[in-house]
Amino acid sequence: MTYLLEARGLTRRFGGVVALDNLDLAVVPNEIIGLIGPNGSGKTTFFNVVTGIYGAHGGSVTFEGADITRAPSRAIYNAGVSRTFQRSRLSLPLSIFDNIMIGNHKRLNQGLWFNLVRRGQFKREFEVNYVAARTLIEVFEPQLAERMLEPVAGLPMIDRRRIEICRALISQPKLLLLDEPSAGMTHDETKELMDDILQVRDLNRNLTIVIVEHEMGLIERITDRCVVLNFGRKIAEGPYRQVAVDRQVQEAYLGVE
Amino acid sequence: MDVGLLSQYIMNGLMLGMMYTLVAVGFTLFFGVLDIIKFSHGDVLTVGAFTGLATYIGLRSVGVSSTPLLLLAVLVVSILAMAALGMLIARYLVLPLRSAPALNTLLITLMLGTVLREMVRLFYPQGANPKPFPALLPTDSINLGQFNLRLDNAMMLATGVAIIVGLRLLLNRTKLGLAIRAVAQDEETARTMGINFTAVVLITFAIGSALAAIGGVMNGLYYNEINFGMGLLLGVIGFSAAIIGGLGSIYGAILGGFLFAALQTLGAVALPFASAYKDVFAFTVVIALMAWRPTGLIQEKISERV
């Protein structure tokens, strides 16, 4: 079968520390993969290497068969990969709408002439996207849809997460990388958020998700398959129930060597 | 080129380099502990020089005439005064802006520099005019053909070297130095290690500003003239030196300081018919260096902020 995303022997070092050690990881279209493992096991680093923030020191990454190992972040986004960040990275002074639109970059006309002179056409494009953003965020929180032009700064964590996820989803990516969406949120909030994400996924069937998460309940509930990392190495792979009982995994979590 | 002439150029270069280094080291120290640029540094140097001059005039007016005593007093007073000034700046202008983007600190200190400069110009008696600075060092000189070695220049060079070596020892061999380096490495860890962050910052600013005071007095003794604007260019050059050297690294600052002086002197010699272009030459090279090594020649920390 063809993989959507495939990492082969992926390696990344920071000074002496090996954050990704010869990692093989394949993602099948339309599945939801849980990427788990103790802190510092290389989960976030994997996202950062895939999205081109860090270069790889070894191995390769292919997306839809195309090698993206050395591609710049923006090329990877344009190919259809988008992500959220562990520490929410919204542009706080900007409005909700603006933040979502940042995620829509590739679908907006960026021409100088168009933006500065053809204001009529620009207005039409603006309205189309405004409606799009509005309908998307309504799925998560109708009230936010009423406050599209208010700055993000004042909003609670859960809303920021929602906006961040909308920013990642608005361009209708093929692959969504979720980096600890539950961080800084209560159990119920997280649950709510996940239901919303799944709801979006139902609207857009060919969305594949890789999620890094510590909330095992959540992982169990939504993932088709889990990959467990430790010290940048893959130590287990398979349905949650299966990996959960894996000795190595338990040792990794209990820190037994 | 004639050896004597050559050594004369080298001597000029060394003197300049020493003064630049004293300023640059200050910049790099501040950046080390706080990741900020204190741009008023050059003007602190000016204030230091004028404090020294005022001390001199004051003491002369009350009848003190022994040169060594005067020199000592001038140094001590201006060093202490600037150390205090440095602490005040850190306490009331720099630390309060910790949370704001580093750009604000850069701007606020830039503006503080203007304030200090204008204060000297407006409130020091006839501060707008260049002031003669007394020659407090023996001016005997040995003339070797084209090369004229002045005792006072030699002494200043020696002092400069001594100071830098001393600073190096302070940073590497003392508890305080350890604390400073700890904060420079990682503020949080330093705190958890029980280091009083604020105290360390204040002391670092005191040390840096004291260096500026010495630089100012040295400048006065070398040119026998000081003016309210002297600090601006010295500050910018010191800043450039610290940057091309690589912020946060003492060696970088030293390298940068002497490199810049070398560039100027080289510019003056290499372009004999346009020695006036030496600064243009030096700054062009600086910009080129930035393009080639965006984070300086010797890099210990990168400034990710702003």
Added chain:
Amino acid sequence: MSRIVRQLGLFFATALFVGALVVTAQAKDKVKVGFIGPLTGGVSVNGIGGRNSAELAVKLRNADAKATYEYELVVLDDECKPNVAVQVATKMAADKEIIAGATHYCSATAIATVDIYHKFGFPIIVWGAVLPDITYRNKYAEVHRVNGTMIDQNDVNAELISKLGFKTVAVIHDTTDYGKGHNAYFSKSLAKLGGKIVGTFGVTSDQQDFTAELTQVKALNPEVIYFGGLTPIGVRIRSQMDKLGIKAVFDGTSGIVSDAFIQGLGPLAEGALAFREGASTEKLPGGKFFLEKYAAQKYDNPPEAYGAFSYAAMDLILDSIEKVGPDRRKVIAELANVKDRDSIIGKITFDDHGQNTVALITKYVVQDAKFVEWEDSEYASGKRKLSGQK
């Protein structure tokens, strides 16, 4: 009812009348005149000396019962910088209330502003700047000058040093029109007398470190270093010469004739040469009168070298206004026919370029921390010798 109307009428009538009175009173005898000079920066002593002298002229005139108008002096500072000068000159010329002005000590500022005075039809008399072009480049009716130009000055300068048997000269000049002018005229007159220029160096007027240039000068090993520039860098260059052990004679221009030069250098100033057009103030016809009046005002600055010229310029302006009234055009016309006019600096005659012809040049040498006229100095009498003098 009608009473109210009448009262109102009366009220307005008086109001109008009073108002009219006030207005006419305002308009009548208050007349503004201007002064521009360097009040801050390295040459500010000269500027302040000039300012005080101009102010003195105004004070004396206001004290004079026969004067038709009451004068108010508007003082602006050109900092001896062309760009600042242009701003303040525009400011003064644009202000229609100011009738005329005594302007500029620095040639660099004067040459930069003449076009502005012309553009606004604002009559001025230059009181200190010596660059010939100020009056001679264009033929502006607005521009006049009471002091002489730098040409004669440099002839005399070259004469003296070759008479003293110096053959080789290195020239250091600032790169403003002032310094360039001095360089040009001096080089010309020295060449005539067979002297040799071994090297010429242009330096900026706010340069701090001259060791690079001076090291090259030292290699050329001249007997004399001619300096075409103003006091501040003059001081720096002289003291850095000492740093590099350069023994050559320091030969300056009118630009360093000021106490600041001596204060700045202390003993190092000894034996420096300088030249100035016009007799030294004490020897001027009205010099005694001027110095007394000046002393009486208890200014904390001396009038300096050009104070007398500033006084004369302002006095001339006031005379003209008294004669033809506060009207720029008339004043310009009046100044055009100034001929053999008596003043404290002797007879003033403006040629067709508004230039006063001053033949006399005074030579100075610094002796015991004073600018002494060469003829009266121990250097002339041979009691002392300039360094390297045969």
Added chain:
Amino acid sequence: MPEVMQEPQAPVLPGVVAVAFSTAYLIALLAVEMQPLVIGLLAFGIVAVLAAHYMDWLDPVSRSFAEREGVLSAYAILAACVVAAFFHDNHFVLLLFVTVLLYAVATLGLNIEFGYAGVLNFAGASFFGIGAYTSAVLNTYTAVPHLLVLLIGGTLAALIGSLLLLPVLRTRGHYAALVTIAFALLLKTFLEVNDVLGGPQGMQVKGMSILGWSFNDNFEIGKIEMSFYLNYFVTSMLLLCTTFVLVRRLERSWIGLNLDAIRLDETAASCFGLDIARWKITAFVLGNFVIGLAGALFGMVGGFVAPNNYTFADSLIMVSILLLGGIGNPWGVVVATFIVLVLPEKLQTIQEYRFLLYALIVIVVLLFRPEGLLPRPVRRYFPRGRA
């Protein structure tokens, strides 16, 4: 239809009233000469603003400015013309006014680089100077039509600016700051030592003239004599309006959004496909072009250029204006320019102290109102009342 378009639209009246008041105030301030009166007026002004603030009269004003910008801009232009007309024969006031307008234009240019894209530029005055020197040289040695000269001035500033692009793009933070600071000093020294361009002596600049209409001659309308500076007033006003519209449209477009995104978080921005270099270059080149354009015109207005007009200190003044007005808010820039340039002119007593004053103001602003006097409001692409 999105609901932004259906909001009840704010009344235009408060804005108009505000404009009217400030016009009257400005005229009074510019007219009075006697120092006590000036000081009184200033005090009154400050009190008035504070009072209005506590009476909550400012909110309706700002709201009507936010939503009825088009109309109110028209009123503002009208107001400026009224002031100019009032001082039609007063050279000095008009010169001051023109200076303010052109500095505002330049600072708007700086705002594109600095306020939107976050590209540090401490050489604003240098690019201003490049423009001025361009018109000096071209007007002296060539017969290039003067309107074209303005464009060339801008282009040249942009071109010379792009020499810095490599270091500007590669460096971050303080290192980036150094690049422009070094350039500012480099250019000033270069102009000073370079004889062809007049050295420290500077150069005279011939006045502007278009189709034989010489801007430097006074002219008469009816029987009334007009100051020649009115010519420059009109030109500068046109330039300011164009720049203002440009900056506004830039901000209220996807490009404005890109620039903000880059300023606020480069990494996140690049993860969403933004080409950091492309947009930084756009901002830097565009900004310098605007600054150079203003500089070229200013050269002709002043009639004189010299290295000392374009020092690092002058660049800092531009930055101060930007900070004082409120980074990113064009209205703030205009207001701040008036404050920073007119205040010292009127208060002769503080003339000497003006740099000190600027510096102190900026320090206070940074400490207590880091957003500036008129903080930039959150972006509205199509506020009501503006197609």
